[in-house]
Amino acid sequence: xxxxxxxxxxxxxxxxxxxxxxxxxxxxxxxxxxxxxxxxxxxxxxxxxxxxxxxxxxxxxxxxxxxxxxxxxxxxxxxxxxxxxxxxxxxxxxxxxxxxxxxxxxxxxxxxxxxxxxxxxxxxxxxxxxxxxxxxxxxxxxxxxxxxxxxxxxxxxxxxxxxxxxxxxxxxxxxxxxxxxxxxxxxxxxxxxxxxxxxxxxxxxxxxxxxxxxxxxxxxxxxxxxxxxxxxxxxxxxxxxxxxxxxxxxxxxxxxxxxxxxxxxxxxxxxxxxxxxxxxxx
Amino acid sequence: xxxxxxxxxxxxxxxxxxxxxxxxxxxxxxxxxxxxxxxxxxxxxxxxxxxxxxxxxxxxxxxxxxxxxxxxxxxxxxxxxxxxxxxxxxxxxxxxxxxxxxxxxxxxxxxxxxxxxxxxxxxxxxxxxxxxxxxxxxxxxxxxxxxxxxxxxxxxxxxxxxxxxxxxxxxxxxxxxxxxxxxxxxxxxxxxxxxxxxxxxxxxxxxxxxxxxxxxxxxxxxxxxxxxxxxxxxxxxxxxxxxxxxxxxxxxxxxxxxxxxxxxxxxxxxxxxxx
Amino acid sequence: xxxxxxxxxxxxxxxxxxxxxxxxxxxxxxxxxxxxxxxxxxxxxxxxxxxxxxxxxxxxxxxxxxxxxxxxxxxxxxxxxxxxxxxxxxxxxxxxxxxxxxxxxxxxxxxxxxxxxxxxxxxxxxxxxxxxxxxxxxxxxxxxxxxxxxxxxxxxxxxxxxxxxxxxxxxxxxxxxxxxxxxxxxxxxxxxxxxxxxxxxxxxxxxxxxxxxxxxxxxxxxxxxxxxxxxxxxxxxxxxxxxxxxxxxxxxxxxxxxxxxxxxx
Numbered sequence: 001x002x003x004x005x006x007x008x009x010x011x012x013x014x015x016x017x018x019x020x021x022x023x024x025x026x027x028x029x030x031x032x033x034x035x036x037x038x039x040x041x042x043x044x045x046x047x048x049x050x051x052x053x054x055x056x057x058x059x060x061x062x063x064x065x066x067x068x069x070x071x072x073x074x075x076x077x078x079x080x081x082x083x084x085x086x087x088x089x090x091x092x093x094x095x096x097x098x099x100x101x102x103x104x105x106x107x108x109x110x111x112x113x114x115x116x117x118x119x120x121x122x123x124x125x126x127x128x129x130x131x132x133x134x135x136x137x138x139x140x141x142x143x144x145x146x147x148x149x150x151x152x153x154x155x156x157x158x159x160x161x162x163x164x165x166x167x168x169x170x171x172x173x174x175x176x177x178x179x180x181x182x183x184x185x186x187x188x189x190x191x192x193x194x195x196x197x198x199x200x201x202x203x204x205x206x207x208x209x210x211x212x213x214x215x216x217x218x219x220x221x222x223x224x225x226x227x228x229x230x231x232x233x234x235x236x237x238x239x240x241x242x243x244x245x246x247x248x249x250x251x252x253x254x255x256x257x258x259x260x261x262x263x264x265x266x267x268x269x270x271x272x273x274x275x276x277x278x279x280x281x282x
Numbered sequence: 283x284x285x286x287x288x289x290x291x292x293x294x295x296x297x298x299x300x301x302x303x304x305x306x307x308x309x310x311x312x313x314x315x316x317x318x319x320x321x322x323x324x325x326x327x328x329x330x331x332x333x334x335x336x337x338x339x340x341x342x343x344x345x346x347x348x349x350x351x352x353x354x355x356x357x358x359x360x361x362x363x364x365x366x367x368x369x370x371x372x373x374x375x376x377x378x379x380x381x382x383x384x385x386x387x388x389x390x391x392x393x394x395x396x397x398x399x400x401x402x403x404x405x406x407x408x409x410x411x412x413x414x415x416x417x418x419x420x421x422x423x424x425x426x427x428x429x430x431x432x433x434x435x436x437x438x439x440x441x442x443x444x445x446x447x448x449x450x451x452x453x454x455x456x457x458x459x460x461x462x463x464x465x466x467x468x469x470x471x472x473x474x475x476x477x478x479x480x481x482x483x484x485x486x487x488x489x490x491x492x493x494x495x496x497x498x499x500x501x502x503x504x505x506x507x508x509x510x511x512x513x514x515x516x517x518x519x520x521x522x523x524x525x526x527x528x529x530x531x532x533x534x535x536x537x538x539x540x541x542x543x544x545x546x547x548x549x550x551x552x553x554x555x556x557x
Numbered sequence: 558x559x560x561x562x563x564x565x566x567x568x569x570x571x572x573x574x575x576x577x578x579x580x581x582x583x584x585x586x587x588x589x590x591x592x593x594x595x596x597x598x599x600x601x602x603x604x605x606x607x608x609x610x611x612x613x614x615x616x617x618x619x620x621x622x623x624x625x626x627x628x629x630x631x632x633x634x635x636x637x638x639x640x641x642x643x644x645x646x647x648x649x650x651x652x653x654x655x656x657x658x659x660x661x662x663x664x665x666x667x668x669x670x671x672x673x674x675x676x677x678x679x680x681x682x683x684x685x686x687x688x689x690x691x692x693x694x695x696x697x698x699x700x701x702x703x704x705x706x707x708x709x710x711x712x713x714x715x716x717x718x719x720x721x722x723x724x725x726x727x728x729x730x731x732x733x734x735x736x737x738x739x740x741x742x743x744x745x746x747x748x749x750x751x752x753x754x755x756x757x758x759x760x761x762x763x764x765x766x767x768x769x770x771x772x773x774x775x776x777x778x779x780x781x782x783x784x785x786x787x788x789x790x791x792x793x794x795x796x797x798x799x800x801x802x803x804x805x806x807x808x809x810x811x812x813x814x815x816x817x818x819x820x821x822x
Contacts, residue, residue: 004457006457006459007457007458007459009459010458010459010462011370011374011458013366014366014367014369014370014373014374015370015374015380016366017362017363017366017367017370018366018367018370018371018380018384019384020363021363021364021366021367021384021387021388021429021433022367022383022384022387022388024387024391024426024429025387025390025391027402027406028391028394028398028399028402028426031402031405031406031410032398032401032402032405035401035405053720054700054720055700055717055720056700056701057700057701057706057709058717065720083301084301084304084305085305087297087298087301087302088301088302088305090298091298091299091301091302092302095295095298095299095302096302104302104306106545106549107306107309107310108309109545109549110313110541110542110545111309111312111313113480113483113484113487113541113544113545114312114313114487114537114538114541115486115487115488115489115514115517115534115537115541116487116489117489117514117517117518117521118312118316118517118534118537118538119312121517121518121521121530121534122312122315122316124521124522129737132738136692137692137694138694138723138738138740138741139738140723140734151308151309151312154305154309158305181287182287182288182290182291183291183295184290184291184294184295185287185290185291187294188294205393208393208395211395212393212394212395212396212397212398213395214395214396214397214489214490215489215490215493215518218522218726219521219522222723222724223699223723223724223725224720224721224722224723224724225720225724226719226720226721227720233721234721234723236724239395239397239490242397242400242401243397243490244699244724244725244726245699245700245701245726246400246401246404246494247587247613247614247615247618247701247726248614248615248616248617248618248699248700248701248702248703248726249615249617249618249700249701250617250618250620250621250701253700253701257401258401258405261397261398261401264395264397264398265394265398268393268394268395268398269390269393271393272389272390272392272393273390275393276386276389334598335594335595335598336591336594408627409625409627412625412626412627414582414622414627414628415584415612415614415627497584497612497613497614498612498613498614499582499610499611499612500594500611501580501597501608501609501610501611508580508610509582509610509612522727522729522730522733523727523728523729523730523732523733524729524730524732524733524736524753525729
């Protein structure tokens with residue numbers, strides 16, 4: 001009887017811990033919404049999201065330029081980072097000699113752990129001057145942000161994609177080779193399609209990481225709250241809008257930054273759910 | 283004109299090798315550049331002196347202490363909740379509604395950008411609970427941030443403990459509680475520790491969330507209610523404001539070395555764990 | 558049961574309760590911050606054991622922190638307004654604002670009208686200002702910054718700074734960018750101007766502390782300490798140190814203008 005009671009008790013304790021863990025997400029959501037919702041109500045959801053002018057001191061709270069900013073920088077990072085990342089994963093899973101792989105894997109793991117500000121700083125001292133001197137504009141630009149983010153999402157994409165390729169049953173590859181395919185044909189027409197959903201999930205996670213990054217992009221984007229007209233223009237993302245103005249903001253301005261947080265939160269949640277859905281379908 | 287299978291094989295191989303070498307070269311260049319510039323700055327004085335004139339002179343000791351304090355608070359608070367949740371998920375549930383909700387929440391929590399944790403920590407801990415910019419506010423915010431990592435890695439570790447262990451334990455008429463604490467926990471400990479070490483790495487590397495919640499005071503903090511500045515924040519401020527490039531490189535190199543050591547420890551744990 | 562012990566420890570950690578803060582906390586404007594850091598360092602040297610923590614965060618955040626008690630003193634680099642005027646405040650110094658360009662920039666002087674034209678985005682080429690052809694990279698501070706507020710009040714005459722302008726959130730980062738980009742222009746605290754950038758004359762008047770004092774250089778703003786209610790104890794001691802001839806001399810040495818000397822305008 002006593003043992004039975006202990007078992008009940010420990011189950012309860014574990015359940016309590018689990019429930020308090022998940023209440024974290026409720027707590028975060030509630031507090032950010034409480035802070036940000038009033039200003040959305042005041043400005044109107046449509047004017048907040050599609051408003052073209054961000055000038056809090058004049059009561060103008062339009063975050064459309066920042067949404068464009070986040071999308072364009074993330075798109076740039078995906079275009080630059082995903083093909084290279086998938087190549088990296090294929091390399092690790094299929095081509096790399098054991099010695100190279102044993103160097104490559106821990107290196108990628110190390111790079112995933114390096115503080116993002118270090119990448120941003122590197123972008124600031126190498127990428128930004130390079131763009132300014134060779135391509136024109138102030139250097140702080142969508143392009144600079146995309147390059148830095150592309151490098152930052154590489155470890156995520158490489159690691160997860162590699163796991164997905166390695167997780168495929170051996171027969172896929174062996175069958176393809178037995179049918180007379182070359183190694184590359186087997187990868188391209190059998191293994192990659194079979195690992196597709198996992199790789200897509202990796203890309204979605206990479207997109208989430210790119211969109212959520214703050215400090216590294218503050219350093220290289222220039223943070224101008226206007227609609228960019230070229231990839232060499234400075235731009236502001238949703239995250240940098242919060243990061244750069246939070247310190248000084250008060251009243252409506254601060255609420256508007258929390259509201260920016262809500263928009264970011266919603267976008268990321270949609271990405272998360274998409275990723276979870278893709279992985280689960282498999 | 284159709285390219286023969288042989289040629290396309292060659293082209294693809296070349297491309298993939300090039301991409302891989304390129305990735306490794308770029309990433310290694312970033313690290314080596316920082317290390318080459320930063321390692322000469324690091325000496326005993328750099329590690330033990332407090333920063334002076336906003337970090338232009340002196341060392342980084344107070345930021346090392348700040349990083350340690352914030353990280354310890356985060357891990358001490360997140361670990362029990364994370365491991366407990368993992369045990370509940372792995373040992374007690376059989377795919378019911380609650381499990382799905384918990385797992386969905388944990389996975390969603392994992393994707394939230396750190397700046398959002400920062401916003402939350404700022405409004406909840408700093409303002410609402412009136413903890414101010416402090417080690418405690420920063421640590422609690424980071425605890426929320428690393429919780430999903432700890433849950434996921436611990437759950438994996440617990441699930442990888444062979445079923446037979448539990449069956450043997452039960453057959454010796456041990457209770458479920460005894461089985462969990464005497465059999466499963468010890469076997470899963472390495473995996474759990476690995477997750478915690480990775481979380482420590484995340485805490486040390488985080489900038490945005492800590493800046494909004496722990497502040498950026500340079501003085502050595504003596505209590506959990508003192509504001510503090512972590513190494514990553516210090517590096518950011520030194521570099522962006524151009525206060526001292528030399529000390530910025532030194533701080534960055536120190537961060538890279540710490541992350542490297544953390545990875546080495548984690549890898550050692552995983553390798554032993556697998557064997 | 559180990560982790561329950563850890564849990565208890567965590568609860569203990571949380572329940573010590575506030576009030577164990579060991580130092581005077583000063584928070585606010587990142588423009589005042591570097592000067593306050595120097596003051597705090599000297600103060601700690603003079604009175605060992607009396608610590609002062611200096612936090613950034615921004616003028617508004619600092620004032621709010623002082624109102625709520627999160628900080629003992631708030632630092633503001635802009636004039637107070639609204640309910641902030643109810644608070645106890647002391648102007649510790651005045652700070653000029655310098656328009657800065659790259660040292661290799663051919664221009665030495667701009668008129669306020671020209672600066673305004675650049676910052677509204679009407680003028681986008683250095684050629685239009687008499688310099689060599691080339692796009693102007695305009696750098697400004699973020700919304701809410703005291704420095705930006707002061708710049709807008711004194712120069713912009715109610716017009717909006719162009720949304721195309723690059724935004725940075727500290728004086729240091731503006732200076733850093735301008736020192737690296739030959740086509741850029743920005744504005745920073747006068748005391749932070751060094752040889753990596755060139756301060757422009759405004760209407761031919763050099764940006765110096767002297768010219769702020771005698772009233773001929775028009776771009777300056779107050780640095781203010783605020784506190785919720787009359788400060789006392791260690792908080793007042795630090796403020797008194799700041800206002801003392803010694804404290805003021807430290808600030809003057811860093812390029813600020815002592816409040817007492819400013820010609821009233």
